[in-house]
Amino acid sequence: MDDLVQRVKTALTRMGGRMTHQRRVILEVLEESDTHMTAKDLYLRAHARDPRVTLSTVYRTLDLCKSLGLVHARRFSRSSGPEWYEPAVGEEHHHFVCIQCHRVIEFDAPEIAQIVQRLTEEHGITKAHASLSIYGVCAACSRRVR
Ligand SMILES: [Zn+2]
Ligand SMILES: [Zn+2]
Structure with a gap:
């Protein structure tokens, strides 16, 4: 590469x-x-x-x-x-972001790629690109609070 x-x-x-x-x-x-x-x-x-x-x-x-x-x-x-x-x-990836410690976890989501593909085909869009950010409290921070 x-x-x-x-x-x-x-x-x-x-x-x-x-x-x-x-x-x-x-x-x-x-x-x-x-x-x-x-x-x-x-x-x-x-x-x-x-x-x-x-x-x-x-x-x-x-x-x-x-x-x-x-x-x-x-x-x-x-x-x-x-x-x-x-x-x-490489392939596009997505992110989970902890709202407390700001830790970022990367993940793949073929489902998102499929949605982009469908939009591209249905609407003739070119160079479509999507990146999802999901927010929440990570496991370490959840334990710390309780
Ligand atoms: Zn955290
Ligand atoms: Zn990333």
């Missing part, structure tokens, strides 16, 4: 853009993280590696990758709250 840096580089080349060192550092940090990261987290870690990285470079890089479909942005709170980013690799 191609890594995120390589996939973005290929897409950029196709568009006549290029992979800058700052972009590479940001993507490497995102790829190495095995969890979801906010733009601020990404900025702090990328900036430690390359002080030329600014928060606006991070946002621009993330927007670019989102438009290329190579990075997913998730919202894990029902009100506002930051967006969480992760590489878009």
Whole structure:
């Protein structure tokens, strides 16, 4: 499987853009993280590696990758709250978010893929994409309360 840096580089080349060192550092940090990261987290870690990285470079890089479909942005709170980013690799997955400790559990749901497929066929929609977030109290937090 191609890594995120390589996939973005290929897409950029196709568009006549290029992979800058700052972009590479940001993507490497995102790829190495095995969890979801906010733009601020990404900025702090990328900036430690390359002080030329600014928060606006991070946002621009993330927007670019989102438009290329190579990075997913998730919202894990029902009100506002930051967006969480992760590489878009493999099958789409979904998230359970604990409303107390904010722990995130990823899960697959073929049923959702079927719904998307049906909509696509019935309405001629292209590039359809769905990600479900389910909120609740995780087992560890439930035990702590009682
Ligand atoms: Zn919890
Ligand atoms: Zn995820």
